[in-house]
Amino acid sequence: MISKKISPPNCDTCDNKDSIILCSMNKSELAEFSKTKSFNVYKKGQIIFYEGNQPHGLFCIKSGKVKVHKMGGEGDDQIVRFVKPGGLLGYRALLSNEPYKASATALENTLICYIPKNDFIEQIKKNGQLSMLTIQMLTNDLKAAEKRILNMAQKPVRERIAEALLLIKECYGLENDEQTIAAILTRREIGDVAGVTTETTIRTLSEFKAEKIIKLDGKKIKILNMSRLVKLANIID
Amino acid sequence: MSELLPYITHLKQNPLFDKCPEIILSKNLKGVEKISFQKNDYIIKQSSPYNGVYFINKGVAKIIKGENENHSSIIRYVVPGELIGVSSYIFENNYTFSAIALEKTETLFMPADNFQQMVSSNSESALELMKILCYNIYLIENRTNGLFYKTTKQRVIELLISLCQINGRGQNPHTLSYNLDDIASLAGTTKNYLYKVINELSKSDILTLTKQSIRINNLQRLKFIGEHEN
Incomplete structure (x- = not known):
């Protein structure tokens, strides 16, 4: 394999326009930010930070995908969320000045910018728009957490697994056939997203297959009937 | 002003x-x-x-x-x-x-x-x-x-302990005047299962269920059971 040196990205020319940092700062602020940040490449499966460690900075994903996951008492994993390019990692621990409440792992080769804690906090203090966008991001996180616990308490397993498949599709996208989810996840990982055991995940996916909602090809999942899957997920906001 | x-x-x-x-x-x-x-x-x-x-x-x-x-x-x-x-x-x-x-x-x-x-x-x-x-x-x-990894009994016990902590700001920290439907909902279980756990704990005199409230008689013991329940 030939490795190639990657130059640190410039915030001003970054194409992740959705990032709250990029859309809340002017050119000179972005140039200033670019000077203080550092940049790292994480390989697939590499841990970005561990649950329980103290945060010292903010991670901003340039490219690639990351899962945020929590360990259970028995060493099991629960996937809390996926983060895509433009998304931030570690901001809650940073803002609340607490250790990380979850770990983050690269799901594929991922490029991440790292902004020192003080620079981020100072920017929030002086930039009202960034401050409001951060609050908005947190209220969205709160709604997502509430929705997740309601799902766990109220939604049947079939609905939760259907929703997990849609979430994974949303994060990874589809392959060229516009049907196959562009990700290779184990049944256990799908169960971790839905909050059900691996055995239940295997059984439910088989049911979906028998009902011709999906087609299973090893670890690949092809969605044959999207409207039925959406209906099954019974997504409410 | x-x-x-x-x-x-x-x-x-x-x-x-x-x-x-x-x-x-x-x-x-x-x-x-x-x-x-x-x-x-x-x-x-x-x-x-x-x-x-x-x-x-x-x-x-x-x-x-x-x-x-x-x-x-x-x-x-x-x-x-x-x-x-x-x-x-x-x-x-x-x-x-x-x-x-x-x-x-x-x-x-x-x-x-x-x-x-x-x-x-x-x-x-x-x-x-x-x-x-x-x-x-x-x-x-x-x-x-907790819903994912803990047993229902563990969740009920942890909830009772946290309600004691909430009540700690009031006069009777160990008397919980909450509706059982609410406690079951918050613990992610049914009222029947909640009764079962409460009955089990009241037999050991760890708590007492009355018409109006749950009285925690032995918080330390409750914590111990919660930590060692599997």
């Missing part, structure tokens, strides 16, 4: 506004009022228009959320010092949850525009609000994790 002083004093006691200059506070007190709620009164109704936030001064309220009233779950309890409505603060036209007083509850209501003005004009308040949101998210994610 003197009639505003109690409100300013009250708001300054809250971490959200303790660093906020008095001049900003006093400019934003129009419409701020004390509102009391009786037991079972709705403080906020889900889907009603968002018009402000409530600071809890006294009493306890539950936050519930769901598709409709008959199909809703308790998200959490709120106690004195906490505020309700922040999750609807930005870009929300309606409250996305209901808040119901579980006992006589006194609140300080602050209209949406004032709250917005106070937070946006004071970076320390904005940072404090972020901390509050982070803490609320953590509490919910922790409970979600």
Whole structure:
């Protein structure tokens, strides 16, 4: 394999326009930010930070995908969320000045910018728009957490697994056939997203297959009937 | 100005506004009022228009959320010092949850525009609000994790312990006057299973169930069982 040196990205020319940092700062602020940040490449499966460690900075994903996951008492994993390019990692621990409440792992080769804690906090203090966008991001996180616990308490397993498949599709996208989810996840990982055991995940996916909602090809999942899957997920906001 | 002083004093006691200059506070007190709620009164109704936030001064309220009233779950309890409505603060036209007083509850209501003005004009308040949101998210994610990994009995015991801690601010920290349906909902179990756990614990005299309340007789023992239950 030939490795190639990657130059640190410039915030001003970054194409992740959705990032709250990029859309809340002017050119000179972005140039200033670019000077203080550092940049790292994480390989697939590499841990970005561990649950329980103290945060010292903010991670901003340039490219690639990351899962945020929590360990259970028995060493099991629960996937809390996926983060895509433009998304931030570690901001809650940073803002609340607490250790990380979850770990983050690269799901594929991922490029991440790292902004020192003080620079981020100072920017929030002086930039009202960034401050409001951060609050908005947190209220969205709160709604997502509430929705997740309601799902766990109220939604049947079939609905939760259907929703997990849609979430994974949303994060990874589809392959060229516009049907196959562009990700290779184990049944256990799908169960971790839905909050059900691996055995239940295997059984439910088989049911979906028998009902011709999906087609299973090893670890690949092809969605044959999207409207039925959406209906099954019974997504409410 | 003197009639505003109690409100300013009250708001300054809250971490959200303790660093906020008095001049900003006093400019934003129009419409701020004390509102009391009786037991079972709705403080906020889900889907009603968002018009402000409530600071809890006294009493306890539950936050519930769901598709409709008959199909809703308790998200959490709120106690004195906490505020309700922040999750609807930005870009929300309606409250996305209901808040119901579980006992006589006194609140300080602050209209949406004032709250917005106070937070946006004071970076320390904005940072404090972020901390509050982070803490609320953590509490919910922790409970979600518990639903996934802990046994039902463990969840019930942990909930009873946390309700004792909530009650710790009152007169009788070990007497829990909560509805059993609510406790079951918060623990993510059925009322029948909750009864089963309570009966089991009352046989060992760890707690006593009466018509009105659950009395925790041996908190240390309850904690021990919770930690060693598998």
